[in-house]
Amino acid sequence: QVQLVESGGGLVxxxxxxxxxxxxxxxxxxxxxxxxFRQAPGKEREFVARISWSGGITDYADSVKGRFTIxxxxxxxxxxxxxxxxxxxxxxxxxxxxxxxYGALRDSSGVDYWGxxxxxxxxx
Numbered sequence: 531q532v533q534l535v536e537s538g539g540g541l542v543x544x545x546x547x548x549x550x551x552x553x554x555x556x557x558x559x560x561x562x563x564x565x566x567f568r569q570a571p572g573k574e575r576e577f578v579a580r581i582s583w584s585g586g587i588t589d590y591a592d593s594v595k596g597r598f599t600i601x602x603x604x605x606x607x608x609x610x611x612x613x614x615x616x617x618x619x620x621x622x623x624x625x626x627x628x629x630x631x632y633g634a635l636r637d638s639s640g641v642d643y644w645g646x647x648x649x650x651x652x653x654x
Contacts, residue, residue: 532556532643534626539648542616546652550611552626552645560604562642563632566611568622568650575625579611580635587632594620616652623647 538550550566565580579590579600588600599612609626626645629635 532559532562532628534628534643534645536624536626536645536648539624539650541651541653544616544618544652544654546616547612547614548616548650550613550624550626550648550650552609552611554607554609554626554628556607559607559628562628562630563635564600564602564609565627565629565635565641566600566609567625567627567638567641568620569625569647570619570622573622575638577636577638578624580632581609582632589636613650616650618652618654621650621652623649 533555535553566578567575568578569575577591581588581600581602585602597615602609625647627641628643629641634640
């Protein structure tokens, strides 16, 4: 069992930065691939970024590549998403996700565990 709690959301102007954090509980955290998804009002939840259990492999949605960076600290049971050069279209609720299979973590339907989300609002 893994429980996930996000923090770090808020209101920021376009061009600004935010750092989201995800605190995980559970002894098997380091065995899971971790990811971030987001859901904007009226839209489906979409993949943002993922990181392998070791942290050695990362992957990003094209819309955030070069602007966002995912990282993890297995000693602290934590995952982070550094978001730079934010745009109004990045406005969404951001969710932390855990899945045993890194290869399938782009697909939200098979996520094993979800956090409750944190709201990011980017003003123009």
